[in-house]
Amino acid sequence: MTLLDSIVMQGLGKHGALTAEDKALILGLELTPRRVSAGEVLWQESAEVDMFCVVKEGWAYSYRNLGNGSMQILKVYLPGDIIGMRDFGFSRRLAGVAMINEGVVCPFSHQQLFELFVRSPALAAGIIATAVRQQAMLTERLVYLGRYAAHERLAHFLYELYLRLQRIGAVDENGFSMPLSQEQIGDALGLSAVHVSRTFSMLRDEGLVTRDRQHVVLPDPEALARLVEFNNTYIEETLPPAFQSFH
Amino acid sequence: MTLLDSIVMQGLGKHGALTAEDKALILGLELTPRRVSAGEVLWQESAEVDMFCVVKEGWAYSYRNLGNGSMQILKVYLPGDIIGMRDFGFSRRLAGVAMINEGVVCPFSHQQLFELFVRSPALAAGIIATAVRQQAMLTERLVYLGRYAAHERLAHFLYELYLRLQRIGAVDENGFSMPLSQEQIGDALGLSAVHVSRTFSMLRDEGLVTRDRQHVVLPDPEALARLVEFNNTYIEETLPPAFQSFH
DNA sequence: CGCCAAGTTGAAACGCGTCAACCGTAGTGG
DNA sequence: CCACTACGGTTGACGCGTTTCAACTTGGCG
Numbered sequence: 390m391t392l393l394d395s396i397v398m399q400g401l402g403k404h405g406a407l408t409a410e411d412k413a414l415i416l417g418l419e420l421t422p423r424r425v426s427a428g429e430v431l432w433q434e435s436a437e438v439d440m441f442c443v444v445k446e447g448w449a450y451s452y453r454n455l456g457n458g459s460m461q462i463l464k465v466y467l468p469g470d471i472i473g474m475r476d477f478g479f480s481r482r483l484a485g486v487a488m489i490n491e492g493v494v495c496p497f498s499h500q501q502l503f504e505l506f507v508r509s510p511a512l513a514a515g516i517i518a519t520a521v522r523q524q525a526m527l528t529e530r531l532v533y534l535g536r537y538a539a540h541e542r543l544a545h546f547l548y549e550l551y552l553r554l555q556r557i558g559a560v561d562e563n564g565f566s567m568p569l570s571q572e573q574i575g576d577a578l579g580l581s582a583v584h585v586s587r588t589f590s591m592l593r594d595e596g597l598v599t600r601d602r603q604h605v606v607l608p609d610p611e612a613l614a615r616l617v618e619f620n621n622t623y624i625e626e627t628l629p630p631a632f633q634s635f636h
Numbered sequence: 637m638t639l640l641d642s643i644v645m646q647g648l649g650k651h652g653a654l655t656a657e658d659k660a661l662i663l664g665l666e667l668t669p670r671r672v673s674a675g676e677v678l679w680q681e682s683a684e685v686d687m688f689c690v691v692k693e694g695w696a697y698s699y700r701n702l703g704n705g706s707m708q709i710l711k712v713y714l715p716g717d718i719i720g721m722r723d724f725g726f727s728r729r730l731a732g733v734a735m736i737n738e739g740v741v742c743p744f745s746h747q748q749l750f751e752l753f754v755r756s757p758a759l760a761a762g763i764i765a766t767a768v769r770q771q772a773m774l775t776e777r778l779v780y781l782g783r784y785a786a787h788e789r790l791a792h793f794l795y796e797l798y799l800r801l802q803r804i805g806a807v808d809e810n811g812f813s814m815p816l817s818q819e820q821i822g823d824a825l826g827l828s829a830v831h832v833s834r835t836f837s838m839l840r841d842e843g844l845v846t847r848d849r850q851h852v853v854l855p856d857p858e859a860l861a862r863l864v865e866f867n868n869t870y871i872e873e874t875l876p877p878a879f880q881s882f883h
Numbered sequence: 884c885g886c887c888a889a890g891t892t893g894a895a896a897c898g899c900g901t902c903a904a905c906c907g908t909a910g911t912g913g
Numbered sequence: 914c915c916a917c918t919a920c921g922g923t924t925g926a927c928g929c930g931t932t933t934c935a936a937c938t939t940g941g942c943g
Contacts, residue, residue, distance in 0.1 A: 457783065461782045461783050463778065463779075475771070475775070478761075478769070479869065483775065483869070510754075521724060527775060527778060528731075528774060531774060531777060531781060532700055534778060534782050534826065535708045535781050535825070536704065536706045536708050538898075538899095539899075570922090571922065572921080572922095579782030579783060581900055582921085583922090583923085584898090584899055590923080618703045785931095827932090828931070828933075829889090830934095832890095833889095833890060834892085
C-alpha cells in the first residue's frame with residue numbers, strides 16, 4: 390500500500406487532478422523506506438518534530454503516557470496512513486508513536502512537505518484533507534468515550550478498522566488480522582484489558598464478532614453498523630465542490 | 637476581541653510577518669457581523685458546509701446529538717475563535733454549532749478562505765495552525781474522557797477555560813464568567829448533570845474552585861494545574877522555526 | 884405572586900475496575 | 914524433546930465511581 394494509492398483511493402486525486410508532477414512529488418516522499426521492528430518507538434512525546442512518516446507495511450499507534458500510570462492510545466495507523474500530521478505546526482510532539490507489529494515506514498521532512506505544498510496546491514489540499522479526516526475519526530472516538538458503553542465502543546472500533554482495512558484490500562470474507570492486544574484495545578477505548586475480554590465475549594455471544602487469536606471476523610457487518618449507527622462520511626467522502634475551483 | 641487580535645496573540649503573526657495586506661485580509665473576514673441570540677443554532681449536523689465564522693462576542697459550542705438520546709459537546713468556542721474549520725474538506729457538517737449566550741459572529745465563505753490562502757501563505761499557515769491547536773485541545777479532552785475521573789475532568793476543563801480566557805483578557809482576579817449550565821458541562825465531559833454538581837462541591841471543599849451562579853473563581857490556579865498536570869504547549873506555543881522559511 | 888429552569892441532595896442500582904487465580908500458547912534453553 | 918517461563922487472555926468475586934430516579938431548593942422572570 391503506497392501513499393499514492395491511498396490518496397487516490399480517498400478520492401483526493403479524482404477528476405484527473407493529479408498531474409505527473411504531483412505523482413512524482415508523492416513518490417518522492419517514499420524514497421527512503423525503513424524497516425521497523427514490532428514495538429519500536431518511532432518517537433516519544435515531547436521529542437522535537439523533525440519528520441513525518443508514511444506507513445507502508447505494518448500497524449502503528451500514537452499514544453500518551455499519563456501521570457496516573459495508564460496510557461491512552463489516540464489513533465491506530467494502517468498502511469497508507471500518514472503519521473505525525475497531528476504535530477504539524479508544533480515544535481514538539483504531542484504524542485508518541487510506536488509500531489504494533491513489524492513493518493516499513495518512509496520518513497519525510499518538514500521541508501519536503503512545504504515543497505510539496507508550494508509546488509502543488511491540489512496535493513496540499515489532499516494532504517490537509519486526509520489530516521482532517523484523521524481528526525474526524527478522533528472526534529468520533531471522543532464521542533464514544535464520552536457517551537457510549539463498552540460494547541458499543543468496541544463494536545465501533547472494530548467496525549471502523551473493518552472499513553479502513555477494506556479500503557486497502559486487507560479484508561477477506563469479512564475477516565482481518567488484528568495485531569492489537571486486548572490491553573492496547575483497552576488503552577484506545579478507555580477500558581481495562583479485563584473488560585475488553587468480557588466485552589469480546591459479549592459481542593461473540595450476540596453473533597456480532599468472532600475471533601481466534603489475531604484473526605477477527607465480523608459475520609454480519611451491517612448489524613454492527615446498525616448497532617453503532619456508523620457515520621462513515623468521514624471515511625468515504627471525497628473533497629467537496631468548493632475545492633475544485635481551488636485546483 | 638477581533639480575529640486579528642486573536643491571531644497575533646497566538647504568536648502566529650510574530651516577527652513582523654503580518655503585512656498590511658495580511659491585516660486587510662483578516663479584517664475582510666469580519667465585514668459582516670451578525671448578532672445572534674442565546675441558544676441560536678448556527679448550523680445543524682449534516683447541513684451543507686457553506687461558511688465558517690469568527691466569534692466576536694459570546695460563547696458557542698459544537699455538538700453531536702446521539703442515537704441514545706444524549707449529546708456530546710465537542711468544543712467550546714470563545715471570542716476570537718474560528719468556528720467550523722473542523723468541517724473544512726467536507727461537504728456536510730460533522731457537528732452542529734449553537735450559541736451558549738447571545739453574541740456576535742462574522743460569517744465568511746469557503747471562497748474568502750481560499751482567497752486568503754492564495755494571497756498570503758503566512759496567514760494560511762497561521763489559520764491552519766490555529767485549527768491544529770483546536771484539534772490538540774480536543775485530543776486532550778479525549779485523553780481525559782478515556783483515563784481520568786470526574787474531578788480531574790472538571791478541573792482540567794475549568795483550567796483550560798481559565799487559560800484561554802486569560803489570553804483574551806476575560807479573567808479578573810482569577811475569576812471569570814461561565815455561561816455553561818452544569819448539564820452542558822456534563823455533555824462536554826461525558827458526565828451526568830447530577831454528578832457535575834457533586835464534583836463541583838468536591839472541588840469547592842478542596843478549595844480549588846468556588847462558584848456563584850455563572851461566576852467561577854480559581855483561588856489557586858497553580859494547584860489546579862498540578863492536579864491536572866496541565867500541558868499547555870498546545871495553547872501557548874508559537875509556530876516552530878520550520879515555518880519561518882515557508883513565509 | 885407563581886412559574887420554570889437550574890442546581891442540590893439522598894438512596895438505590897449498575898457498569899466497570901481491580902485483584903487474583905487459572906489457562907493456553909509460543910518461545911527458550913537445557 | 915521436554916520442562917520452564919513469559920505473555921495474553923479468561924473467569925470469578927468484590928468494591929467503587931457514576932448513573933438514575935426522585936424530592937427538594939433556589940433564583941430569575943413574566
